Amino acid sequence: MELSKITEYARALYEAHGDxxxxxxxxxxxxxxxxxxxxxxxxxxxxxxxxxxxxxANQG
Numbered sequence: 001m002e003l004s005k006i007t008e009y010a011r012a013l014y015e016a017h018g019d020x021x022x023x024x025x026x027x028x029x030x031x032x033x034x035x036x037x038x039x040x041x042x043x044x045x046x047x048x049x050x051x052x053x054x055x056x057a058n059q060g
Contacts, residue, residue, distance in 0.1 A: 001043040010050035022051045 001009075013021040025048035032041035 001046065006043070006046045006050050010047045010054060013047065014051050014054050019055065022048055022055065025051055 010021075010025075013024060017024050025044055028044040029041050029048060032038075032044060
C-alpha cells in the first residue's frame with residue numbers, strides 16, 4: 001500500500017476511534033496474520049505505526 005493511503009487510513013481510523021484506533025489496527029494485523037494474509041497484515045502494521053505517530057503528535 002502506498003504511504004499516502006496508509007496515512008489516509010490511519011487518520012480516518014484515528015478520527016473515528018480516537019485513542020482506541022491503534023488497538024483496532026492491531027486487531028486487523030492479527031486477523032490477517034492468522035488468515036495467512038501477510039501483505040494485508042503488513043499494511044495494517046504500517047497503519048498502526050502511523051496511528052502511533054499521529055497520537056504522539058497530538059499529545060505534545
